[in-house]
Amino acid sequence: MGIPSRDDAYRLLTTYTKNEGLVRHGLSVEAVMRHFAAKMGEDEEKWGVIGLVHDLDWEMYPDQHCEKTREILEEAEWPPEYIRSVLSHAWGFVTDVEPEHPMEKVLYATDELTGLITATALMRPSRSLNDLTAKSVRKKWKEKSFAAGVDREVIARGAEMVGMELADLITETIVAMRAVASEIGLDGETDPARG
Numbered sequence: 001m002g003i004p005s006r007d008d009a010y011r012l013l014t015t016y017t018k019n020e021g022l023v024r025h026g027l028s029v030e031a032v033m034r035h036f037a038a039k040m041g042e043d044e045e046k047w048g049v050i051g052l053v054h055d056l057d058w059e060m061y062p063d064q065h066c067e068k069t070r071e072i073l074e075e076a077e078w079p080p081e082y083i084r085s086v087l088s089h090a091w092g093f094v095t096d097v098e099p100e101h102p103m104e105k106v107l108y109a110t111d112e113l114t115g116l117i118t119a120t121a122l123m124r125p126s127r128s129l130n131d132l133t134a135k136s137v138r139k140k141w142k143e144k145s146f147a148a149g150v151d152r153e154v155i156a157r158g159a160e161m162v163g164m165e166l167a168d169l170i171t172e173t174i175v176a177m178r179a180v181a182s183e184i185g186l187d188g189e190t191d192p193a194r195g
Helices: 005-014 021-041 043-054 067-075 081-089 102-123 133-142 152-162 166-176
Strands: none
Touching: 005 021, 005 043, 005 067, 021 043, 021 102, 021 166, 043 081, 043 102, 067 081, 081 152, 081 166, 102 133, 102 166, 133 166, 152 166
């Protein structure tokens, strides 16, 4: 295949993922990866594509998470380094692929964080990222019952990996997600329940 394009990645994502929330999660992580790539002087397209497909198999094969993604991406002839990076996001859960490259560390640090940010934004009267602050997310962070599926330890470990204070990581992730706020239903204009 050579280097996969954004269109290739989106086509794969939407082939294996029909749940709108999971597609929006992929779009969120893609935006965050592109944002950090730009800040770090890295390849935005590559980082974005990896962010977009990182949970490719989650809806159809939750019990084989990452294992099926590896198979799908190998079958599509994706470069091994792309596949490795995708697998690293689940290090310590379902893979033993430790994040090494800055791209892998950012993916590991922000995957769960985008979920917490989305949940926090949806609880606000505005249902928007535009007025969301790191302080609001930190407040919800402390409520263990809020977005209980979000592993806060992974986010904290990821922040350490990328060498950022947690508050700064949260702020940068919010800023990145604002770029796709309307696509993910968090611009205050779009009702996620209606799509």
